[in-house]
Amino acid sequence: MPMVFASFPYLSAILLSCLVGLLVILLVPSERKMWIKWISAVFSGLTLVLSVYLFFAYDKSVGGLQFVEKVSWIPPLGIHYFNAADGFNLPNLLLTGIVFFTGVLTMWELQHRVKEFFALYFLLVAGVFGLFMSMDLFFIFVWYDVSLFPMYLLIAVWGTTRKEYAAMKLTLYLLAGSALILPAVIYLFVNSGMNTFDIVQLMQAGTFSPFEQKFAFIFLYLGFGILAGVWPFHTWSPVGHVAAPHAVSMVHAGVLMKIGAFGVLRVAIFLCPQGWHYWAQLMAALAAIGIIYGALAGLRQTDLKYVIGYSSVSHMGIVGLGLSTLSVDGLNGAVFQMFAHGIMTALLFSSVGYIYDRTHTKAIAELGGLSRIMPVASAYFIVAALASMGIPGLANFWGELLVFIAAFRVYPFRGVVAIAALVVSALFMLRVIQQTFYGPRNEKYASLPDVSLKVGIPRIILLSVLLFFGLFPSVLVDMIETASVPFITGLAR
């Protein structure tokens, strides 16, 4: 098959800026810490610019796959280097670009083994970008593991609380996910009889028998679900997020968990729609339990990062609930929630990062009254926490609203329960805000400086994104609909 390039290969350019950035970082001597940081900022900024450009250059009136790049990679097995953008992955690419860039800025004060950190960080993000843009099953699997490859060292070397345990647990859990995914992927490849890993070709109706779809779906769902933090396979996530360094927590909770949900959508739901219908009840049940469990567990935490970790479990449950509704609104809400939650969690971890770097504690009991010591730093956290409660005007509100409307229609009982859980999650976020930022101030930290404008840049970016999509949700919803509406109507036929 000849090469196909629709236009300038923007998608590959994103990947290349990660990989070239990685190589350049490797070539700089490790003493030149500022050089490395500037190089990281430039290359990650480049990916951000490219992903923003793609987001707005995508022609919504046409829809479908755009910016297609297709090169035959391993012909005997029908493996293609096949990248494309559609309404499902563009929000996620934008999210990755934003979190990547702001993550680099958040780590600006890093002094310990700087070169290795940014090299591994770039490798991690390259895997994430690759997975979101790939339309080839083989490459999706490869990118999944590329993003897993550097996690162990990133957490174990630069992390904090129980870092080695957390790093090992996280790596093995995620690899266990891939142990379920790979057999299912090969199973689909072999049974399709088409000798191709191309998702678009494999999606044709009638390729897989109902049994094959049901069988493969459950493996793919559980495999990717581990990464998405689906209850009861979520236990790696709070532990891992707490232990990881700030930027890695941002990427991990913000983006990597989305990979799991996105994998369920792109691979499991796309290729096995009948399996999707068959297992939807189970998905909804696990998602609802996850929402409640995350909220209740979050209520009891004493560590700021654990609170965010468990709220992630709860919020990813909302994504899962949206995916299980088998409807356009549900898919829209799920993808919207992926995006909004990614930005919101990144903001939370970034703010906690600033506070932790100054106070060297994440224990809620030791903080207190911070809003009088560092009002701006507190404000970032509080706004993100409000977003996580689903306050209108911030992006998360729309994602949750769409999911709950869809869930009400399909699963009235589980929908009500999930909304009740939201009240709990509001309760625990408010509790954290009250205990950390209000009340009597801890004199030990009274002399600490507030966030300067320069240091605050990453948080300002994240905050404005939250506000922008909170006020103009249609920008995002219209984008997602170009993919979700044709997909759902295609199934009905």
Place this chain on the structure above:
Amino acid sequence: MTWLVFGPELFYLAAATLFLLVSLRARPNPKREYLLALSLAAAGLLVCVAGVKLEGALFAGSYRVDLYSQVFKVMLAAGLFLVICLCAELNGVRRRHRSEFYLLLFLCTLAMMLLTSGVHFITIFLALELSSYSLYILVALRREPDMGLEAGMKYFLIGIFASAVTVFGMALLYAATGVMRIDDLVRVIFGRADNPAVIIGLLLTLCGFFFKLAVFPFHFWAPDVYQGAPNQVATYISTASKVAAIAVFLRLMLLAGDGNIYLVHILVTLAIVSMTLGNLAAIAEQDLKRLLAYSTIAHAGYVLIGVLSLNSAGYAGAVFYAMSLLVMKFSAFLVVVQVAYDGGNLRIEQLAGLHRRSPLLAMTLMVSAFSLAGIPPTIGFTGKFLVFTAAMQQGHFPLVLIAMINVVISLYYYLLVIRAAYLTEPAEGLPVLPISGPIKSLSLAMVCLMVVLGIYPYPLMELAADAVRALM
């Protein structure tokens, strides 16, 4: 010019003879011997590469030269060359034994080359014994005589037992069919593959190669031998010797036809037990060479997955797996040899602070560990992917699932190794490792090979597929 097709073998025979003469000198000169061995191994590699396209049959059809055998000969020659690259500081072997060491290495490589081409039971058996006996002595050449002798003795006793079983299997096959050449056997057996004598005969014949590959239940020797042998010999056993075993294994599997249900069941069981046992045992291991030995047992299980698929995709996968084993096992041992430059054994905690003592070696170790575990984008993943795909074509879903779970288990101990190299700080007094320029470029080349061939394995896959086509 029929002798021309025998060129690579003649070259190695001449090299071995040369070292036999050198070993007679009263005053050895290790430096010169090393350079001689290195240049001979490099020339041998060139000869083998030049001879890739050779085809022909020798010795009344008992010796077959085709693309399949020639590809394996190139791998063996490359394995020998790489191992000799690590022999600049041969501190694990006494000075006066060095020339015998090279003599035996070349002789063993010659024997393995004969193995890859042998299509008659007598040829196969003679070559198998020649290579095994060379290895028994090589293992015993260790500087500390008690260690080497113990390992050599263990290797020898289990080895001759496996050989005896193999001969018995061959005899059974001969009794059942009356022929001893593989192509004749395939013809005679055709349609009678479920004859008990044939199944048992074939299975027993394979035992000799189970032993070489360290497949359960012939795996006991591996950890002790790796631990007791000089590091370079352990490198050779875990690379070249495995490659040769895979070569004969695939040739013998031609006898299984394309649907021998009993044999497949037995091989599935052996594969599962080997993988699981190797990986579980490796978790508790503190000695890096023993850990690699257990991982070898696990890898033998993965190779079996390709073999038991009994289709050309599976065989090509196994050939590719042999290539990948050569590259990644060698890279891991390169680190062992360099860090334990005094020729001793290497415990995992001795890797502490490797990322400071030598960032390059630490990276080599990390990439080879991920490759051995089978994480993309490395060559180890591609090998696993190919054999899994072939097995899935035969409907072995549970087997593939178990194999993937084993990958997860194996990552645990590989991560412990990586942890030691990257996380723990060196105890006081551990100096920066003195690594020569050639070794630096060699390890960089191995890292590039593992990653590049992981990202773009297509040329190598084609080569493996072509080789298998010549075999079938």
